Amino acid sequence: MVDTDRFRPSVTVAAVIEQGGRYLLVEEETPEGLRLNNPAGHVERGESPVEAVVREALEETARHFVPQAFLGVYLARFQRPAAAAPEDVTYVRLAFSGTVGEAIAGRALDAGIHRTLWLSAAELAACPGRHRSPLVLQCVHDHAAGRRLPLDAVFSHASLRAPGGQGRESRP
Structure with a gap:
């Protein structure tokens, strides 16, 4: 018997990238309008969290991300009322910090990503209404x-x- 009420959080990864006191963010299209986010996305089947964050950062910023440290595990609940089907998702975010190189010329950003931008922590804190999530x-x-x-x-x-x-164990 399948337990349909079982808690099933959505596992995501995020890249936190700082250079010269500014953080690399993406401005992305959401049902609530344009929002700011760390380069982030879902872990895909067969992918480690480190592989996922490298892939997501590349897709969303057109830059190669090199993870250097693990920041932590973060949880947040997101609720969106909708006429047809309300959304109630708990996200488990695994956040990594690291570095990026220059943007790869000619590489398109992922669908829904409008642009990348660099903001200081104070500039980001000044616009909480524009954040994709807390x-x-x-x-x-x-x-x-x-x-x-x-x-x-x-x-x-x-x-x-x-x-x-079956298989070998792996560490990043």
Whole structure:
């Protein structure tokens, strides 16, 4: 018997990228209008969180992201009332900090991403109504406060990729 009331959070990753006191953000289209977010997205089947954050940062910023530290695990609930089907999702965000290179010339940004921009923590804090979620600013605050955990704090077993759950374990 399937438990349809079982809690099923949505697992996402986010890249927190700082250069010269400014943070790389994306401005993306949402049902609520244009919102600011860290480069972020969902972990796909067979993908480790580190692989997911590298992929998402590239897709959303057209820059190669090199993770250097794990910031932490963040949870937030999002509720959107809708006439047809209300949305009530809890997101589990795994946030990583790291560096990026220059934008790759000619590489398009992911669908729905309007542009990238660099903002200071104070500039980001001054516009909370434009944030995709409260986790955007929380991740930036934690980074600015010096939070850094080793990348190997996030473990991905090889069973993510291997048929039948067999395979090698991997660390970032």
